[in-house]
Amino acid sequence: MLYKIASFLLLTVFFNTALAQNKPILSFNAGGDFKIVQFTDTHIDIPGNKNRDVFEIVRGIILEERPDLVVLTGDVVTQDDPIQAYQLFEDLFAEFSIPWVVAFGNHDSQHNASRVEIANFLAEFPHCLNADKEETYGNSNFVLTIAGEESKEEALIYIMDSNSNSTLQPQVGGYGWFDFSQVQWYREKSKGFTEVNRGNPLPALAFFHIPLPEYAQAWSNETNPAIGVKNEEECSPEINTGMFAAMLEAGDVMGTFVGHDHINDYIGVHHGIALAYGRVTKMMKNLEEDPLAGGRVIVIKEGKREFETWIRDMNGLKELEVKWPNSFVN
Template sequence: MKDNQARIILFSLFFTLIFCASAQDREMLRFDENGEFKIAQFTDTHINMDKNSNFKSYEIIRGVLEKEHPDFVILTGDIVTQSNPTKGYEHFAGMFSKLEIPWAVVFGNHDSQGELSRSDLAELLKTQAFCLNNDVGGIAGNSNFILPVYGRNNTPEALLYCMDSHSRSTLQPLVEGYGWFDFSQIMWYREKSLEYTRQNGGSPLPALAFFHIPLPEYTDAWNNKTTPPVGVKNEDECSPDINTGMFSAMLECGDVMGTFVGHDHINDYIGVHYNIALAYGRVTKVMKGEDDPLAGGRIIVLKEGQRKFDTWIRDMNGVKELPCSWPETFFSKKKFN
């Protein structure tokens, strides 16, 4: 009897260890055997299940995933905008877990306008299957975290900075408009970037940054005549009126190759400002205007050990749009080298 109990305990421990190792492996993002890591960015779905509004966004996302088979999905804000978003995010979790794709969310200006605060949303997402959200806390915002992408040597070879670009100005009525990065976030970014650079022998790791509201420098990227953007601008950039210096921090740290945002539904360009790519995703909810971009998602493919990435749009009809490569599409080899 005691031997049987001992066997049962050993088997239980064995399967528990296997399960924990498997769960941990799912949470560890990795380059594949070809040295590539594919990201699918979806943005501004504005799902409201209570009103059956923009429910087609789920179908669009599923279609892009089946076409692209990404290693990771990032949702860049204004995702579930109903009063209680729990069911909406549970639907996402069910879809991504069925496909065994890890995912994460950075908050937009509309995400916390319902019953749940940003901190409530952060706690909710931590409980969802395959979701990697893990807010660092102690700084402004509630979707600030870093996801390393590991290489063949089990060391970080790239970084994904996920950040909360907030909602509205906190200085109203003096300053109207949208929110901006807090100095605590910029300090956190600088400290973590320096830490990873030191661990990498003084060389900055290739990095991407994901958030919702475009930086003020996006306008400069669109107006860059020397290095023209790829994609369309159908509305003015809805950036904050206050510039607290996140772009200059990224420029000085030297790790971020490109930033990827949403917010402006009918912009999808990727431009250049001081050798950093400033990009929009593709709106994932169906727009109504005849000239509006067709709903879909942006695909980004990182290359292990290289400061480069490929990117394109996959629209809701499965068509590949606006393919380009960083830095080759934007710089001649002579200029870049």
């Protein structure tokens, strides 16, 4: 298949591959903006009649925001045969000609379809940019480039598989963590882009499902308090394999965006990197206390190491508007 390309030669090969598949090319608009909407934890189960209203919630936010890219950060489809639900997402995004990607969550392969199978059929959708090359552990690890003037890459989006559950049970319980090979994969990708850019790290964002252990420290940052709510403890892995440290050393990632903890929606900072949750996109049961279903909007600025972000809820309300890094500078 075309997406099984033997090597990745940065933007040139990315463009050629996308064109060969008639895939959309990501680029900043004339005003120098690139807008992403993150939806998370939709838990679609059509046979079980669960969370079908998610599609209308997503549609409403897309109509309001008109993003350049949609990112689904895990626990997307939880029914036995996920193809039907993913086809509905493809149909919805195709209606607006919006490219989309999926980062797998811990529930996405707990039924009849494996992560490999899901990765393979996602890559076949015309508007889905998933292109896992099996370069490292997991099944949704890839990098998207955003082009600026003269088709030069100006920003990066890392999509990563934060995996499912501990592989060391019963000694270590809980959720999965980034494998050491994934940390090395990130280091190599980041280094390659930085070298092509004459030693200057490109502004980057990273999307995955399970929050890093450092999220708890971002919430506890008294100097620069987090913005948003924490209604449950961070369900991070019990083992820290150093992905945050790798990002800090590489210097490209401005912020990470996760899901997993349905009733957290905060964004905080830790050592200068923004650590953010999306807004759960399915309706929660406790409407008085839990965040209202919605999505997180992120706008990257061409040629700048900064971004704006806010929550757009299902009723169209704009919440928790933040500018990084300015909102966290005393």
